[in-house]
Each structure stands twice: as structure tokens, then as C-alpha cells.
Amino acid sequence: MTVPPVLRLVVRNFRASLDSITLLVMFGQPAFLIVILGTMFNQLIPSVGSSGSYVAFLVPGMIASQMITGAVLAGRIFWLDRRWSMVEQIFSGPFRRYEYLAALLLTTLLFALVGVGIMALVALPLAGLPTLSPVELLVILGTIGLGATFFGALLIAIGGRIRSANLYFTIQSLLQYFLIFVSTVYYPVTATTPTALKAVVYANPLTYAVNTVRDAFTHSFGPGDLTAGAVLGGLALVTFGLAVLSFRSLEFGPVQ
Amino acid sequence: MSTPEVIASARDLGFAYQPDRFAVRHLSFELHRGEVFGLLGRNGAGKTTTVRLLTTLLTPTEGGGTLFGRELRACGRAERARLGVVLQSESLDFVSVEQNLRLYAFLWGVPREVAKARTEEMLALFELGESRHRKPWALSGGERRRFQVARELMHDMELLFLDEPTVGLDALTRSRILEYLAARARRGLSIVFTTHILHEADLLCHRIGVMRQGRLIAVGPPAEIKRAYRGPRTVEAEFERPLTPEEQRTLRGRLESAGEGFSLVALQDALVVFQARNAEGLVAEVARWASPIGIDLERIAVREATLEEAFVRIVSEAPERAPPLGEGGP
Numbered sequence: 278m279t280v281p282p283v284l285r286l287v288v289r290n291f292r293a294s295l296d297s298i299t300l301l302v303m304f305g306q307p308a309f310l311i312v313i314l315g316t317m318f319n320q321l322i323p324s325v326g327s328s329g330s331y332v333a334f335l336v337p338g339m340i341a342s343q344m345i346t347g348a349v350l351a352g353r354i355f356w357l358d359r360r361w362s363m364v365e366q367i368f369s370g371p372f373r374r375y376e377y378l379a380a381l382l383l384t385t386l387l388f389a390l391v392g393v394g395i396m397a398l399v400a401l402p403l404a405g406l407p408t409l410s411p412v413e414l415l416v417i418l419g420t421i422g423l424g425a426t427f428f429g430a431l432l433i434a435i436g437g438r439i440r441s442a443n444l445y446f447t448i449q450s451l452l453q454y455f456l457i458f459v460s461t462v463y464y465p466v467t468a469t470t471p472t473a474l475k476a477v478v479y480a481n482p483l484t485y486a487v488n489t490v491r492d493a494f495t496h497s498f499g500p501g502d503l504t505a506g507a508v509l510g511g512l513a514l515v516t517f518g519l520a521v522l523s524f525r526s527l528e529f530g531p532v533q
Numbered sequence: 534m535s536t537p538e539v540i541a542s543a544r545d546l547g548f549a550y551q552p553d554r555f556a557v558r559h560l561s562f563e564l565h566r567g568e569v570f571g572l573l574g575r576n577g578a579g580k581t582t583t584v585r586l587l588t589t590l591l592t593p594t595e596g597g598g599t600l601f602g603r604e605l606r607a608c609g610r611a612e613r614a615r616l617g618v619v620l621q622s623e624s625l626d627f628v629s630v631e632q633n634l635r636l637y638a639f640l641w642g643v644p645r646e647v648a649k650a651r652t653e654e655m656l657a658l659f660e661l662g663e664s665r666h667r668k669p670w671a672l673s674g675g676e677r678r679r680f681q682v683a684r685e686l687m688h689d690m691e692l693l694f695l696d697e698p699t700v701g702l703d704a705l706t707r708s709r710i711l712e713y714l715a716a717r718a719r720r721g722l723s724i725v726f727t728t729h730i731l732h733e734a735d736l737l738c739h740r741i742g743v744m745r746q747g748r749l750i751a752v753g754p755p756a757e758i759k760r761a762y763r764g765p766r767t768v769e770a771e772f773e774r775p776l777t778p779e780e781q782r783t784l785r786g787r788l789e790s791a792g793e794g795f796s797l798v799a800l801q802d803a804l805v806v807f808q809a810r811n812a813e814g815l816v817a818e819v820a821r822w823a824s825p826i827g828i829d830l831e832r833i834a835v836r837e838a839t840l841e842e843a844f845v846r847i848v849s850e851a852p853e854r855a856p857p858l859g860e861g862g863p
Binding site for chain 1: 585588589590591609610613614616618620622623624625626627628632633636639640641642
């Protein structure tokens with residue numbers, strides 16, 4: 278049986294491009310944050326909105342932020358493939374460029390889902406997990422899928438235009454931390470949040486993804502979340518287009 | 534006699550990375566099945582860009598060409614599946630040498646059992662058996678190059694592009710790899726080979742194309758290239774006894790008057806070394822000078838021009854003074 282090219286590339290992404298230490302750090306860090314922040318801040322912050330305890334508020338946020346973890350890992354694979362000429366090598370083989378891009382995005386999604394599983398396992402003893410209806414589960418997975426596509430395609434589009442490892446990884450780290458901290462992953466927007474910060478938080482697509490996942494967790498999913506999903510889908514289309522453009526004009530040769 | 538099948542061709546092919554800054558221009562040649570074609574040129578001459586164009590990594594900005602009979606611009610997965618490409622830059626995955634070979638075979642859809650047998654064959658052929666569990670970046674430069682060639686040979690192909698595959702290899706390994714490639718070419722594999730080690734090109738290639746500033750300025754079999762661009766050749770003669778100053782003076786006079794492009798390299802004791810375009814004529818002239826005065830020649834030899842000498846002449850001359858040679862097949 279012949280394995281389709283996209284799946285061959287996905288298998289290769291998993292087997293060849295990631296070492297165990299990187300995976301441990303990428304998935305271990307948010308798990309560590311759930312434990313530390315959940316335990317410490319749960320005492321300081323008695324309740325947050327409809328979630329109840331702070332740790333119950335934090336868990337869906339950390340789960341939703343796995344789309345960023347997946348995107349960062351896919352961006353890293355793409356960058357290393359450029360650095361070690363594997364993009365050029367693969368493109369000169371029996372693959373189409375869109376297949377490589379599709380494989381990267383599929384890898385992003387799979388990493389994000391692995392991350393979701395790990396976060397859920399870590400959160401279970403601390404906060405428990407709500408019983409989700411099939412629709413709520415679908416909403417969570419769909420939101421994470423759209424978010425992973427949005428952030429993955431964004432990092433791939435950036436990675437295709439930059440020829441310096443330092444610059445790429447600096448931009449990636451800045452984006453990763455900025456997007457996570459200036460969102461509702463760790464804390465909600467409240468009446469006391471400064472207006473300027475509020476504007477930035479609401480301009481951040483991660484906020485919509487986190488809020489939707491949280492609403493599904495608290496069984497309060499509503500029309501606002503549908504709008505958020507549509508906006509996220511539109512943005513994912515835009516960054517996907519940017520990634521395609523970046524691939525079309527991809528320059529081969531040494532990057533540093 | 535049947536005409537050999539054209540497997541790839543360039544037709545006034547050109548590529549500009551920026552408008553009006555062409556890396557390759559007016560490139561025209563044909564590559565036949567089973568032929569080993571050497572692409573030579575100084576750094577930046579356009580060899581790697583030519584390889585990228587013919588492997589469809591780049592789209593021509595002018596002219597065109599074919600790959601397995603299909604226009605380059607229309608080529609896709611089906612044509613690339615018949616290619617092998619060893620890039621000039623190192624390309625590797627972050628797993629051991631053996632896993633790299635197996636994973637690459639998997640990427641190419643090579644059946645598992647075939648991949649397993651071929652992995653062993655390649656590890657043995659390229660002397661990587663002891664390094665099979667090491668990561669490629671932990672290998673020496675030469676080992677990494679061997680690994681890269683070995684990995685590409687994990688799958689079947691009809692046309693193999695080798696962009697400087699022997700950089701950093703020792704003479705013995707180089708010779709083994711060249712022998713293997715020559716054997717594969719005899720079994721029908723076509724090869725496009727770029728190198729700066731001209732002796733290799735001379736040994737392996739049926740035809741050579743020399744590039745300069747993005748243009749192909751000479752194409753032909755190595756022997757023909759050497760003959761056409763050899764320039765003055767060196768003659769070395771040794772007499773039975775040292776020549777007297779008077780004999781040296783008269784010999785020099787005879788050679789200077791009969792030699793075309795003559796230059797004396799050494800005239801000392803019993804030895805005379807000189808260069809001239811009409812080297813054979815001057816060999817006879819030395820014999821005619823020596824015989825009447827009773828000096829015997831111990832030895833006299835004309836050193837054949839090397840491909841390196843021809844190459845230096847080709848790339849040193851202005852393009853308009855170096856017209857392309859005729860096309861020739863394997």
C-alpha cells in the first residue's frame with residue numbers, strides 16, 4: 278500500500294525533526310504552569326467569572342494555548358528544514374509544495390492535539406474536567422484546529438521570508454509570549470483592565486479561541502462564539518494565503 | 534545508428550534572481566540517456582542555478598527546456614520522481630545515519646524490504662557501517678558527503694544530479710564513488726555532475742560543458758575540449774651528455790625560429806624543457822639539430838594537455854573568443 282505524500286511528510290516531521298528534550302520543554306512548560314499557577318494563584322484568586330476557581334479558569338486557557346505550542350513546533354521544523362536544506366531536498370523529490378505546506382499544518386494540528394491531551398491529563402487531578410457534549414467537544418477541537426492553522430501558517434509565512442535563525446527565533450518567541458500574555462489565557466478582561474490593554478487583548482485572535490474553548494468548558498457556548506469562530510477561520514485563511522505566497526517565492530540556498 | 538534518447542534539454546534557458554541580473558542565460562544543450570555530463574565553471578558561474586532549473590526547483594525566466602520530454606514549466610511530481618538530486622549544501626534529518634537512509638527511502642515510497650536491503654548495501658558501499666548509529670552532524674565532513682550521496686541512491690532514478698558530490702573526500706573514496714557512478718551510468722543512469730576537481734570530470738564524463746558568467750561557453754567530450762583549448766604544450770628532452778654553452782645557444786636559436794608561441798622553461802646541463810603550440814614539429818626539430826652533431830637523445834616527450842589547463846584557458850578568455858564546440862553523445 279502506498280502512503281499518500283502528505284502523510285509520508287507528516288510521519289517524517291514527527292520522526293526526524295524533533296528531539297525528546299524539545300518536546301519535553303514545549304509540552305512540559307504549560308503543564309508546569311497549570312500545576313504552579315493553578316496551585317499558587319488558586320489561593321490568591323478565589324473565583325473567576327463563571328469558571329469558579331482560578332485553576333478551573335486556567336485549564337481551558339492552557340488547553341487552547343496548545344495551538345500556539347503546535348504552531349511553534351511546526352515553525353521550528355520548517356526553519357530547521359530550511360537551515361539543513363531539507364526543503365530544497367524535498368521539493369526536488371516527488372512532492373508538491375502545497376503537500377509540504379499541508380503536512381506542516383497537519384503536523385501543527387497533531388502537535389496541538391497531543392498538547393491538549395497532555396494538558397487535560399495534568400489538569401484532571403487539579404481541577405477535574407467537565408463532562409462535554411459532542412457539540413462542545415467538536416467546538417473545542419474545531420477552534421484549536423482553526424487556531425493551529427492560523428498561528429502555524431503565520432509562523433511558516435514569516436519563516437519563509439527570513440534568512441537568519443536569530444531573527445526568526447526572536448520573532449517566534451516574542452509572538453509566542455506576547456500572544457499568550459496579552460490574551461485571556463491567564464486572566465479575564467475585567468472592568469479594571471486598562472482600555473488600551475483591553476483593545477490589544479480583543480485584537481488578539483488567541484483571545485477568541487481561548488474564550489470559545491472556555492465557554493465550551495462552562496457550557497455557555499453562544500452566538501458570540503460562532504462569530505469568533507468565523508473571524509478565526511477568516512484569519513486562518515489569510516495567514517494560509519500568506520504562507521502559500523511565501524512558499525511560491527521561497528529562496529533556496531544557505532540560511533544562517 | 535539510432536539517435537540517443539534526449540532525457541533533458543535546455544533551450545536558450547535563462548534565470549534572473551532579480552530583473553536584468555541573470556544567473557544563467559542563453560543556455561542550450563541536450564543530455565542523452567546513459568550520458569554523464571559534467572558542468573564545470575568557477576564559483577558563481579551558474580552551475581547550481583542550472584541544476585535547480587533542470588530539477589524544477591526554479592522556474593525559467595526566459596527560454597525553456599525539457600525533462601523526460603516534458604516542458605520544464607509543466608514538469609511536476611511525475612518527472613521529479615524519476616530524478617535524484619545530491620545538493621551542494623548539506624541536507625539531513627535529525628536522526629541517525631541508518632534512520633536517515635530508511636526515512637528517506639520511506640519518503641520516496643521505497644518498499645520496506647527493498648529499503649532494508651539497500652540501506653545495508655549503501656552503508657557498505659560508502660563505508661558508513663561503523664557510523665550507522667551516529668547522527669550525521671557528528672560525522673566528519675567527508676563522511677557527511679558520503680552519507681548524502683548514499684542517501685540519494687536509496688531510491689531508483691533515471692537521472693541523477695550531483696552538485697559537487699566529492700568535496701572533502703579523500704582520493705580513495707572519491708575513486709570508489711566515481712567507479713560506482715560510472716558503473717551505474719553503464720547500466721543506463723544519466724548523470725549531471727558539477728565539480729571543481731577537473732580530473733574527475735575527465736575520468737567520468739562523456740561530455741563536458743564549461744560555464745562562465747551564467748553562459749555555456751564550451752560543450753564537448755573531454756578529449757575534444759582538451760584538444761581545442763590546450764594551448765602551448767610542454768616538451769621535455771634529455772640528451773646523453775650536458776650541452777656546451779655554444780650548443781645551448783644554437784639549440785635555443787633553432788627552437789625560437791621554428792616554434793609557434795615558443796617559450797623556454799629550462800635549458801640546463803643535458804635537459805631542455807620548453808612550451809610551444811607546434812610541439813610535435815619541434816620534437817622533430819630537436820632531433821634534426823642533435824643528429825648531425827652526434828648528440829644522442831636519451832628521451833624526449835610531449836606532455837599532453839590536461840583538462841585543467843584547457844579549463845583555465847576557456848574561463849580566462851573572453852566568451853566571444855571561446856565558441857562552443859559541437860555536440861557529441863556518449
